Amino acid sequence: QQPVQSPQAVILREGEDAVINCSSSKALYSVHWYRQKHGEAPVFLMILLKGGEQKGHEKISASFNEKKQQSSLYLTASQLSYSGTYFCGTVVSSGSRLTFGEGTQLTVNP
Amino acid sequence: NAGVTQTPKFQVLKTGQSMTLQCAQDMNHNSMYWYRQDPGMGLRLIYYSASEGTTDKGEVPNGYNVSRLNKREFSLRLESAAPSQTSVYFCASRPWTSGDPEQFFGPGTRLTVL
Numbered sequence: 001q002q003p004v005q006s007p008q009a010v011i012l013r014e015g016e017d018a019v020i021n022c023s024s025s026k027a028l029y030s031v032h033w034y035r036q037k038h039g040e041a042p043v044f045l046m047i048l049l050k051g052g053e054q055k056g057h058e059k060i061s062a063s064f065n066e067k068k069q070q071s072s073l074y075l076t077a078s079q080l081s082y083s084g085t086y087f088c089g090t091v092v093s094s095g096s097r098l099t100f101g102e103g104t105q106l107t108v109n110p
Numbered sequence: 111n112a113g114v115t116q117t118p119k120f121q122v123l124k125t126g127q128s129m130t131l132q133c134a135q136d137m138n139h140n141s142m143y144w145y146r147q148d149p150g151m152g153l154r155l156i157y158y159s160a161s162e163g164t165t166d167k168g169e170v171p172n173g174y175n176v177s178r179l180n181k182r183e184f185s186l187r188l189e190s191a192a193p194s195q196t197s198v199y200f201c202a203s204r205p206w207t208s209g210d211p212e213q214f215f216g217p218g219t220r221l222t223v224l
Contacts, residue, residue: 002152030210041200041215042153049210087152091210095160097143097168098213102152 001025003090005101012078012108020073020104022088031064031071032089032098042087046073078108112136114216116201122222123191131186131219133201140206142184143213144168144176146197153200159184161206191223 003024010018022031030049033056034042046056048064048071056062061074075082085105089098114135123129135142143158145168155168159178173195175187184203188195201216 032210032212034213041217043215044212047210047212055212089213094210095206097141097155097158099155100145100153102150 002099003088003101005086005088005104007104008102009105010107012106014078014080014108014110016078016108018075018078018106020075020086020088020106022071022073022090022101024069024090026069026090026092028064028066028069028090029093029096030091031062032091033060033062033071033073034087034089034100035084036087036103037084045086075106078106080108080110082106083108114201114203114214116199116216116219118219119217120220122224123188124224125192127191128187128189129191130188131199131201131221132183133185133216134183135201135203135214135216136182137203137205137214138181139203139214140181141204142178143202143204144174144184144186145200145202146170146195147200147218148197156186156199191221193223195221196223197221 006021033045036042064071085103089100117132144156145153157176159165162181199219202213204213
């Protein structure tokens, strides 16, 4: 079942912060975050694993609440380059496939 | 390393025509995937191949077939294209390693069916 992302869209001014949420009705093994710029392929940002391990971008932080099956991506001091659509992808067991949410469109203006 | 490559980048078809989208990866990854992306719909999985020699249906397999030709290549075929198949198609690959590795995406194929 597809995870639910919120908000669907957010507009920021450069330097502002944003939080993007991802929730699932299923127990999760991991949550992935990807960013897609217009006309380009999605690019990996971060993986959060059950048990607390994280791998990914140094400048991006995220959390994974295993009890609530929710993840949040924190974008602080946003830059123009942060603009794009952010997708979370959920994995229910090790080695199983990713299921992506519908995305959150982030626009950062000068 | 070219990563994941897809051909063609753009294609226009007439209803009923057939075509094959090609995907190749040079990262020695075991798993490969085909997604379609429609506006506002996110990435929907069409078919995937967990390893060479195996293929499985994803969320939206109707109207498509796939072939895992070898470890490097995974093709997607539209036998009789329909306007509803107008979309951007992404191929992706993923290694089999511990710690739940990331997926690597190709640049996409933009398909229009008239």
